[in-house]
Amino acid sequence: MEQANARTKMAGSMRNMRDHAVILNRRFLDDEQLIRSEQLAVLEEIFNTNVRDREMREISCHFAPVLRRDHPYHLALWGKSGTGKTLTMIYFLNFLAEMCRKEGIALRYVHLDLTTARPCFRALNDLACLLNASKRYRRGISLEELMGRIEASLEAYRGYLVLFIDEVDNVRRDRDTFLAFLVRRLPQQIRAKLILVFASNRLNWSDHLDPRTKSFLKLNELVFKPYDAIDLQRILQIRVRKALRPQAVENGVVEKIAALASREHGDARKAVALLARSAHLAEKAGCSISVDTVDEAARQIEQDKYTTMIRTAPVQLQAALAGIIEGVRTKRADLVGSGEAYDAYRAFCTRASLRPLTGRAFGDLVTELDMYSFLRTRVESKGRYGRTREIVLDIPDGLASTIYNTILLNFDVSQQASD
DNA sequence: TGTCCACAGGAAATACGGGGGT
DNA sequence: ACCCCCGTATTTCCTGTGGACA
Numbered sequence: 001m002e003q004a005n006a007r008t009k010m011a012g013s014m015r016n017m018r019d020h021a022v023i024l025n026r027r028f029l030d031d032e033q034l035i036r037s038e039q040l041a042v043l044e045e046i047f048n049t050n051v052r053d054r055e056m057r058e059i060s061c062h063f064a065p066v067l068r069r070d071h072p073y074h075l076a077l078w079g080k081s082g083t084g085k086t087l088t089m090i091y092f093l094n095f096l097a098e099m100c101r102k103e104g105i106a107l108r109y110v111h112l113d114l115t116t117a118r119p120c121f122r123a124l125n126d127l128a129c130l131l132n133a134s135k136r137y138r139r140g141i142s143l144e145e146l147m148g149r150i151e152a153s154l155e156a157y158r159g160y161l162v163l164f165i166d167e168v169d170n171v172r173r174d175r176d177t178f179l180a181f182l183v184r185r186l187p188q189q190i191r192a193k194l195i196l197v198f199a200s201n202r203l204n205w206s207d208h209l210d211p212r213t214k215s216f217l218k219l220n221e222l223v224f225k226p227y228d229a230i231d232l233q234r235i236l237q238i239r240v241r242k243a244l245r246p247q248a249v250e251n252g253v254v255e256k257i258a259a260l261a262s263r264e265h266g267d268a269r270k271a272v273a274l275l276a277r278s279a280h281l282a283e284k285a286g287c288s289i290s291v292d293t294v295d296e297a298a299r300q301i302e303q304d305k306y307t308t309m310i311r312t313a314p315v316q317l318q319a320a321l322a323g324i325i326e327g328v329r330t331k332r333a334d335l336v337g338s339g340e341a342y343d344a345y346r347a348f349c350t351r352a353s354l355r356p357l358t359g360r361a362f363g364d365l366v367t368e369l370d371m372y373s374f375l376r377t378r379v380e381s382k383g384r385y386g387r388t389r390e391i392v393l394d395i396p397d398g399l400a401s402t403i404y405n406t407i408l409l410n411f412d413v414s415q416q417a418s419d
Numbered sequence: 420t421g422t423c424c425a426c427a428g429g430a431a432a433t434a435c436g437g438g439g440g441t
Numbered sequence: 442a443c444c445c446c447c448g449t450a451t452t453t454c455c456t457g458t459g460g461a462c463a
Contacts, residue, residue, distance in 0.1 A: 119448070142446085357452085358451070358453085361451055361452075379458095379459095380459090381459035381460055382459090382460080383459070384460075385461075387458070387460090
């Protein structure tokens with residue numbers, strides 16, 4: 001009896017889920033799950049709706065000389081993240097490669113993605129890997145050696161070589177070494193016709209460049225403006241069509257997401273992420289996506305941003321933040337001085353059996369937390385009583401506890417006594 | 420006006436860890 | 442197995458500083 005009852009319940013809820021399903025094809029909500037051809041298909045649709053039309057035309061013009069066996073300049077793409085620099089360029093390069101194949105022109109392209117910051121060494125190493133010039137090293141091999149290997153592997157190649165360097169300004173430290181290699185040395189060492197494409201989200205990117213390199217670099221520049229609400233609506237509509245059951249998306253939802261996204265950042269990736277989160281929420285609740293769902297999803301995304309950031313941060317940074325949160329709590333004020341904060345941090349370290357860092361190092365951790373906007377600081381002089389950096393937690397309401405608990409999980413410490 | 424607190428934050432020194440060469 | 446190299450994390454050392462107080 002019991003069992004039969006359970007079965008009908010399960011069947012019922014499954015049928016219910018099917019009929020009220022919000023998501024029909026989950027994969028189209030997450031680019032990482034799409035295989036190459038599907039990605040290109042999505043792009044095809046996007047570009048067919050005239051989004052990024054102007055940029056596409058300019059890029060085509062820029063590369064037109066290739067078809068005449070001529071050598072175009074290098075190209076720089078400027079625009080904030082999520083404005084489609086990468087996608088547009090990849091889509092175009094794919095198209096160009098195909099065109100060249102038909103015309104019998106040799107063309108290779110390589111996409112070096114520096115989305116996460118890395119030093120010159122790793123950037124070069126990654127490039128070498130992409131060119132099959134070397135295996136992956138962590139350390140221990142000289143820059144010179146890497147450069148040599150890259151050159152050697154291209155020795156015999158005579159065709160066009162497009163190096164698409166995504167997010168160039170993420171090369172930390174000796175960016176000049178890296179760029180000098182690409183811009184000045186490489187073209188002289190190999191016979192391939194090298195075309196560099198840089199993407200960056202800072203307009204003044206090339207200002208801090210070694211002037212010698214800069215003068216060597218003949219650039220065409222192209223600016224990607226952030227998507228406006230209309231563009232975003234088009235992009236979102238495609239996703240809705242491919243991934244969701246259309247009836248499950250209430251009126252105004254797409255418009256709302258597009259409006260939020262265009263107001264805040266104009267970032268298409270984030271807009272799609274918001275759509276995806278809304279869809280998941282609605283599906284779990286067994287209802288359709290409403291404007292309120294979107295609000296809730298936006299809140300969750302905001303919150304996740306903080307928790308994942310702190311969870312994946314180095315332990316000392318976590319300890320510093322935990323210490324500061326405790327310090328603020330015990331003081332029952334929203335503001336602590338750096339001295340008190342340091343004491344609290346040391347206390348936390350003791351309980352977590354973690355070796356505490358010096359005050360100097362702690363200061364740097366605080367600066368870092370400030371940059372991630374977990375908190376705000378301001379140096380304040382208290383006259384005779386010295387000077388201090390006042391620390392104010394800058395975390396949305398009620399999130400402090402969540403974050404604090406997240407950190408505790410990572411440490412496995414006893415709760416603070418006075419809580 | 421000078422003193423002096425309690426730190427900030429720059430520079431250089433040192434420790435560390437992981438990897439290649441031999 | 443041993444040594445050297447390199448990039449990164451911390452420490453050590455240091456100079457600087459706004460303003461309350463005497």
